[in-house]
Amino acid sequence: MFVRLVYESFRRQKRRKILAGAAITLGVTVATAMIAVATDIGDKINRELRTIGANLVVTPQEDSLDLEIGGVNLKPPTDGAFLSEADLPKIKGIFWHNNIVGFAPVLPVSAVIQHEGKPQDVTLTGTYFSKKVSYGNEDFVTGAKTLYPWWKVSGEWPDDNSRDVLIGERLANKLKEKPGDTITVSGRQLHIDGILSTGGAEDAEVIAPLSLAQEILGKPGAVRRVYVSALTKPEDAFARRDPKSLSGAIYDRWYCTPYPQAIALQLTEAMSHSHAEQIRQVAQNEGAVLTRIEGLIFLITLAALFASGLAVSAAMATAIFERRAEVGLMKALGAGKFAVASVFFAEAALMALIGGAVGFGIGSALAHQIGHSIFNSQISISPVLLPVILAIAVIVTFAGSAMAIRRAVSLDPVFALRGEL
Amino acid sequence: MSHQARDLAATRAHAPHTSMFLRMLVRAAVLRRGRAASALFAMVVAAAVATAMLNLYVDVQAKLQREFRNYGANIILVGKDGASLPAGTLAQVDSALAGRGIAAPFGLIVARTSDGQPIVVAGVDFDRVKQLDRWWSVSAWPAAANQALVGVRALPLVSPKNQPFDLTFQGRALHVTPAGTVQTGAAEDSRIYVSLAEFVSWTGVQPSTVEVAASGSSAEVVAVMNQLTQAIPAADVRPVRQIMEGEARVLGKTRATLLAAAALIILTAALCVLSTLMGWVFDRRRDFAIMKALGASERLLNGFFAAEAAALGATGAMIGFLVGIGIAAWIGRANFHAPVVPRLGVLPIVLAGSMAVTLISAILPISLLRRVQPAVILRGE
Numbered sequence: 001m002f003v004r005l006v007y008e009s010f011r012r013q014k015r016r017k018i019l020a021g022a023a024i025t026l027g028v029t030v031a032t033a034m035i036a037v038a039t040d041i042g043d044k045i046n047r048e049l050r051t052i053g054a055n056l057v058v059t060p061q062e063d064s065l066d067l068e069i070g071g072v073n074l075k076p077p078t079d080g081a082f083l084s085e086a087d088l089p090k091i092k093g094i095f096w097h098n099n100i101v102g103f104a105p106v107l108p109v110s111a112v113i114q115h116e117g118k119p120q121d122v123t124l125t126g127t128y129f130s131k132k133v134s135y136g137n138e139d140f141v142t143g144a145k146t147l148y149p150w151w152k153v154s155g156e157w158p159d160d161n162s163r164d165v166l167i168g169e170r171l172a173n174k175l176k177e178k179p180g181d182t183i184t185v186s187g188r189q190l191h192i193d194g195i196l197s198t199g200g201a202e203d204a205e206v207i208a209p210l211s212l213a214q215e216i217l218g219k220p221g222a223v224r225r226v227y228v229s230a231l232t233k234p235e236d237a238f239a240r241r242d243p244k245s246l247s248g249a250i251y252d253r254w255y256c257t258p259y260p261q262a263i264a265l266q267l268t269e270a271m272s273h274s275h276a277e278q279i280r281q282v283a284q285n286e287g288a289v290l291t292r293i294e295g296l297i298f299l300i301t302l303a304a305l306f307a308s309g310l311a312v313s314a315a316m317a318t319a320i321f322e323r324r325a326e327v328g329l330m331k332a333l334g335a336g337k338f339a340v341a342s343v344f345f346a347e348a349a350l351m352a353l354i355g356g357a358v359g360f361g362i363g364s365a366l367a368h369q370i371g372h373s374i375f376n377s378q379i380s381i382s383p384v385l386l387p388v389i390l391a392i393a394v395i396v397t398f399a400g401s402a403m404a405i406r407r408a409v410s411l412d413p414v415f416a417l418r419g420e421l
Numbered sequence: 422m423s424h425q426a427r428d429l430a431a432t433r434a435h436a437p438h439t440s441m442f443l444r445m446l447v448r449a450a451v452l453r454r455g456r457a458a459s460a461l462f463a464m465v466v467a468a469a470v471a472t473a474m475l476n477l478y479v480d481v482q483a484k485l486q487r488e489f490r491n492y493g494a495n496i497i498l499v500g501k502d503g504a505s506l507p508a509g510t511l512a513q514v515d516s517a518l519a520g521r522g523i524a525a526p527f528g529l530i531v532a533r534t535s536d537g538q539p540i541v542v543a544g545v546d547f548d549r550v551k552q553l554d555r556w557w558s559v560s561a562w563p564a565a566a567n568q569a570l571v572g573v574r575a576l577p578l579v580s581p582k583n584q585p586f587d588l589t590f591q592g593r594a595l596h597v598t599p600a601g602t603v604q605t606g607a608a609e610d611s612r613i614y615v616s617l618a619e620f621v622s623w624t625g626v627q628p629s630t631v632e633v634a635a636s637g638s639s640a641e642v643v644a645v646m647n648q649l650t651q652a653i654p655a656a657d658v659r660p661v662r663q664i665m666e667g668e669a670r671v672l673g674k675t676r677a678t679l680l681a682a683a684a685l686i687i688l689t690a691a692l693c694v695l696s697t698l699m700g701w702v703f704d705r706r707r708d709f710a711i712m713k714a715l716g717a718s719e720r721l722l723n724g725f726f727a728a729e730a731a732a733l734g735a736t737g738a739m740i741g742f743l744v745g746i747g748i749a750a751w752i753g754r755a756n757f758h759a760p761v762v763p764r765l766g767v768l769p770i771v772l773a774g775s776m777a778v779t780l781i782s783a784i785l786p787i788s789l790l791r792r793v794q795p796a797v798i799l800r801g802e
Contacts (some may be wrong), residue, residue, distance in 0.1 A: 023696060030685045037678060048674055052492070052667035057606060065575055066611040067541055069529045070499060070630065074539075150662045199662035279606040280556040285492045292488055293675050295756040296481065300474070300679070303748075304686045307470050311693035314463055318700030366685075374677045 002339075006346050016319055017351065023315030024355030025362065027308030028393050032363025034304040035389075036381040037370055041297045044375045045290055046231050050101050051149045054227035055260060055282040058083065058267050061275045072123065072201055073108050082107075082222040085210065087271040089135040091228065094266040096258050097135075099231040102146040104128050105223040107213045111206065114184040115175050122171065124185060124206040126213020131160040144207075147229050148198070155179030155194025160209050163188070166196040168203040186216050228267060228276070232260045234287030312393075313400025320344060320404035327408045328416030337409040344408070348401045349394055356393030360386055446729055449708070456701050461737055463697040464775060467690035468741020469748060472771050474683035476749040480761045481679060482672060484753070486636060489668040490522075491555050494632035496646055498656040505627035507655050514631055517648045522635040525549035526628035528620050532590040532613075534579050541612045542588060544620020544628065553634055557609065561601030563616065568600035570614040576602055579613065588613070595623045631656075639669055691778050698733075698782035702726065709787070710795035719791065726783045734779035738772045745771070 010017055060081035067074040083105075091103055107126040112119045128143030145157060156179070158164035165185075167177060172195045177183060181192050185206060196207055214220050233239075239259035246254055255262055260278040267276035278284075330340050364381045371379030450457045498514065500506045506526075514524040528544035547562055547570070563570055571580060576599070580586045585598045595615070603609055621627065635645040642665065650658045712722060746763045753761035790798070 030689050048671045051670055053663050066608055067539055068608040150666045199659050277606040284556040289488050299752050300682050307686050307689045311689050314693045314697045318696055370681050374674055
């Protein structure tokens with residue numbers, strides 16, 4: 001009898017069931033989409049913040065002081081220590097290798113350009129443009145192109161295995177060179193592939209493949225510095241503790257958290273005779289920006305959950321209130337409060353499950369669409385969330401119906417049937 | 422007629438003659454207090470959520486731009502061809518900024534330590550640098566004369582025991598005491614910072630670089646740049662593209678996410694109001710039928726329910742607006758440590774939106790009921 005009551009109610013009152021079901025579906029859709037966006041926003045914004053450039057730098061351990069003014073290094077290029085290019089792939093072998101977005105080695109050398117017969121001193125910086133590097137059996141592509149998205153090249157990016165170069169905008173204007181021209185640098189004929197505009201010191205330099213810079217310097221395999229861009233967790237008080245003072249399990253927890261400090265320590269360990277450090281301008285501020293945006297989206301998700309919960313309750317309350325004549329009839333036929341309430345709760349649970357499942361599907365699609373159109377990447381929602389979302393849907397639907405059901409079962413059947421309430 | 426009813430009739434007879442229309446409106450709300458209150462509650466919540474979301478959407482740009490100014494300069498002025506900037510440049514920059522940002526001058530030279538090592542020495546205004554470059558990790562800022570801030574990598578070289586040391590530039594010596602160290606992970610770690618006044622009197626070199634952190638939208642920053650280019654022809658004015666482009670990307674994506682979230686939430690809230698209100702109006706189909714049976718015209722009936730909906734929408738929107746401003750301010754305080762400024766421009770939008778939703782949810786059921794004979798409704802069918 002109980003099953004038949006519920007079944008017939010669904011069969012005969014399609015319009016009402018569809019209205020209430022639609023409200024539940026919509027509420028769950030919004031909740032699912034917002035939860036998916038909120039759990040993924042940190043990672044997405046972290047990646048966007050990586051466009052500001054490297055947040056870690058690896059330098060030789062026993063390096064002499066930098067003599068850098070306005071981005072131009074005045075240190076004699078042979079002075080000081082070097083890192084070994086052979087160590088670079090090991091960066092992808094550290095514990096947090098999946099968090100390494102990219103890295104680029106630099107080797108500035110001084111060179112002489114022959115311009116209209118007159119020699120002119122310039123800095124030639126060797127780096128990777130988009131070089132294929134292998135670690136184990138994993139291949140990946142890294143270099144200036146991924147690390148510095150604000151570098152604008154008119155013309156072509158040179159190949160890393162070629163002897164072609166990029167020439168900075170200001171230098172190009174001074175020498176009146178354009179892509180396709182050939183310049184003589186330190187006795188070598190080099191082909192210009194493109195003009196580089198960065199707004200920084202690179203605008204007055206020649207940017208060349210690393211191997212060319214090593215050849216000019218006469219030190220094969222030498223690298224002056226490596227800039228690393230890594231996804232990090234905002235620094236907190238625990239991150240600032242000195243790892244040497246930590247013991248056992250606490251040290252492991254520190255080491256296995258992607259703090260800038262922990263990744264810097266792992267980089268130092270990976271490369272011989274090196275010292276890695278966070279670039280505070282980038283690393284410190286991105287933590288602050290990330291925390292703010294995550295906090296904002298979290299609060300907004302709470303608002304969305306609240307609004308959808310309310311929408312579901314309102315729809316359920318209306319649906320039950322409209323059926324007081326039915327309640328009157330059931331009670332007149334001798335149904336107890338418990339029997340009437342259990343019919344309504346069973347209906348609510350059924351609707352919550354159906355609406356919740358449909359809403360979960362639409363919400364996942366919506367989250368996917370948001371990720372695709374705003375961040376150009378996937379926002380995936382794990383199926384593990386489905387039971388959680390369904391449970392929330394049932395609880396919210398019950399909570400929303402409870403008041404209305406209580407009122408409905410306490411009605412006097414006489415008044416209810418006469419329609420006087 | 423009972424005693425009570427006679428009293429009631431007497432008071433009504435002496436009551437001021439408010440129009441029937443108004444009385445119907447007021448009595449309808451008072452008699453069905455519970456249902457009216459729940460409809461109003463739904464409206465208030467919807468309006469509050471809409472206000473808070475719109476307010477945040479408008480304000481989040483300003484809030485995040487402030488966070489991004491912690492990245493330091495977004496404009497750099499350098500003397501053309503490495504020359505010093507003319508005296509008074511800083512004053513011109515300050516007047517161009519007009520309080521909407523901070524500028525710090527830097528003078529840079531290569532000096533020699535007592536054992537002949539070359540080292541970069543910078544002359545700076547410590548108060549300005551403290552505000553501009555907040556990521557500098559400084560153990561102690563110099564407070565007295567002849568005190569210097571020493572980079573962590575330079576310290577072991579010039580002053581391993583934290584003792585006073587000498588610097589020479591073109592034969593002239595400067596005797597300084599290290600006040601503290603600076604650590605940034607970049608070029609600053611290898612430098613020594615002294616106050617600008619001491620730097621100029623020691624070297625005779627004027628600052629060659631002014632770093633500017635201009636606040637505001639990217640259009641405002643570009644306007645400041647153009648103004649500076651015109652005002653100071655001797656300087657090369659360059660944007661720090663790395664910061665400006667990163668900022669624009671993150672801001673754009675955050676606002677887009679916020680807009681999508683706002684649209685979803687406002688849609689949900691509006692549908693919540695719609696279903697509550699439609700239920701309320703449907704519930705009163707007996708009132709509607711009685712009015713119609715007593716000879717009320719279609720226009721009067723439409724006008725009555727529309728006026729009721731409009732009153733509900735307006736009241737809900739006003740209360741909701743105040744609540745929403747409170748929510749936005751709380752979110753601002755909790756998340757950005759600064760309240761979100763109430764935007765009065767949001768009020769007309771929320772008001773118009775609320776009225777539209779309430780009118781739709783009143784007119785829709787009425788137009789359905791209009792086709793039904795009053796007798797059918799009154800019989801409860």
